[in-house]
Each structure stands twice: as structure tokens, then as C-alpha cells.
Amino acid sequence: EPEVTQTPSHQVTQMGQEVILRCVPISNHLYFYWYRQILGQKVEFLVSFYNNEISEKSEIFDDQFSVERPDGSNFTLKIRSTKLEDSAMYFCASRRTGAAIEQYFGPGTRLTVT
Amino acid sequence: GQQLNQSPQSMFIQEGEDVSMNCTSSSIFNTWLWYKQDPGEGPVLLIALYKAGELTSNGRLTAQFGITRKDSFLNISASIPSDVGIYFCAGSNSGGSNYKLTFGKGTLLTVNP
Numbered sequence: 001e002p003e004v005t006q007t008p009s010h011q012v013t014q015m016g017q018e019v020i021l022r023c024v025p026i027s028n029h030l031y032f033y034w035y036r037q038i039l040g041q042k043v044e045f046l047v048s049f050y051n052n053e054i055s056e057k058s059e060i061f062d063d064q065f066s067v068e069r070p071d072g073s074n075f076t077l078k079i080r081s082t083k084l085e086d087s088a089m090y091f092c093a094s095r096r097t098g099a100a101i102e103q104y105f106g107p108g109t110r111l112t113v114t
Numbered sequence: 115g116q117q118l119n120q121s122p123q124s125m126f127i128q129e130g131e132d133v134s135m136n137c138t139s140s141s142i143f144n145t146w147l148w149y150k151q152d153p154g155e156g157p158v159l160l161i162a163l164y165k166a167g168e169l170t171s172n173g174r175l176t177a178q179f180g181i182t183r184k185d186s187f188l189n190i191s192a193s194i195p196s197d198v199g200i201y202f203c204a205g206s207n208s209g210g211s212n213y214k215l216t217f218g219k220g221t222l223l224t225v226n227p
Contacts, residue, residue, distance in 0.1 A: 105156035
């Protein structure tokens with residue numbers, strides 16, 4: 001069964017460094033998302049992406065964040081200058097069509113900023 | 115923003131028992147989804163509810179989309195040890211076909227064998 005994959009599974013970085021989190025959505029899906037989950041808290045929406053552009057972003061998704069679909073399979077989240085409070089699990093999700101509501105999540109990348 | 119309240123926060127049950135958990139919102143959602151999350155893993159989709167009043171089953175799981183569109187419940191029948199995990203409800207609205215999800219804080223389920 002197709003699934004969303006994410007790399008790396010764990011990333012440790014120093015404050016102020018740039019990180020790129022990578023996702024490969026399910027191959028025939030058209031809508032892509034990033035969410036984050038701070039330890040012990042609920043999952044929070046960051047950004048949605050469709051047709052090679054951002055369709056919506058949350059207040060969390062400030063100028064330090066960017067997303068890109070550099071080719072037909074990858075979807076990336078870049079944090080330009082990481083802060084301690086960026087430490088969290090980051091989940092990529094994808095959805096097949098405009099009418100389908102089911103979002104399928106990847107296993108996540110645990111980002112630790114020291 | 116929209117808030118989802120899940121209850122109970124945690125449950126401790128014996129294997130074989132039935133479980134019920136729910137999710138309420140102060141505002142309307144057009145669709146509801148239920149996810150299960152194991153420690154260190156991503157949320158796994160259990161059930162998607164497309165319209166108010168809908169009752170949908172997936173094996174031992176049954177979920178309903180409340181008629182007011184402000185609530186949903188999830189039932190698990192005859193629980194087994196692998197049902198342990200955190201169960202999240204998530205609501206979305208279809209503005210622009212975006213369907214971003216708003217999650218509840220989760221119900222932690224522990225099943226004693």
C-alpha cells in the first residue's frame with residue numbers, strides 16, 4: 001500500500017542553522033501539507049501546498065519557513081534559521097484530490113534544536 | 115482559531131471492553147476524521163466522515179458525525195492490547211478545497227490485558 005515517507009527520521013541541529021526536511025508524498029496525490037507536533041501536544045497545521053504554490057499557511061509559518069516541490073516526487077520544508085522552539089515532530093501529509101478529505105501522514109521527522 | 119475539545123483525556127480499560135470517546139467544537143466543521151497515533155509515529159487515519167449524521171464503521175471502530183456538525187464520537191468494540199495509543203479527532207472545512215486539519219488534544223487509551 002502506498003505511503004508517505006519522510007527523511008531524516010531525526011535531525012539534530014544548532015540554533016541558527018538551516019534545516020531541510022524531506023517528504024515523498026503518495027504518488028498520485030495532488031495536495032500536500034506540513035504539520036508539527038511539539039512533544040506531548042496536539043498536531044498543528046503549518047502549510048498547505050497545491051499546484052506548485054502555497055494555498056494556506058498558519059501563523060506559525062513565518063518568514064523563516066519555506067516549502068518547495070523541487071521535482072515530481074519530493075516536497076520539502078526548509079527552516080532558514082532554527083530556534084529552540086522549533087524543536088518538534090514535523091509531519092508531512094498528502095491528499096489525493098479536491099473531493100477526497102482523507103489526509104495520509106508520514107512517520108515524521110523529529111527535529112531537535114540545541 | 116477553531117478549537118476541538120476531546121474527552122476523556124485518558125482512559126484505562128480492560129481487554130474486551132468497549133470504548134467511547136468524543137470530540138466537540140464551538141464552531142462547525144464540514145468533515146471529521148479520526149486518527150490513531152503510536153509513540154514516535156505519525157497519525158494513522160482510522161475513519162473519515164464526509165457529512166452530518168454519517169455513521170461509518172471500520173472493523174471494530176465506529177464513528178459518527180454529529181447532526182449539528184459540531185461533534186463526533188468514536189467507539190471501539192471488544193478492545194485488544196494493540197488498541198493502545200492516542201486517538202485524535204480532526205475537523206476540516208473545505209474552503210478552497212484546502213481541507214487543512216484542526217486537531218483535538220487527543221485521548222490516551224490504555225488497555226490492560
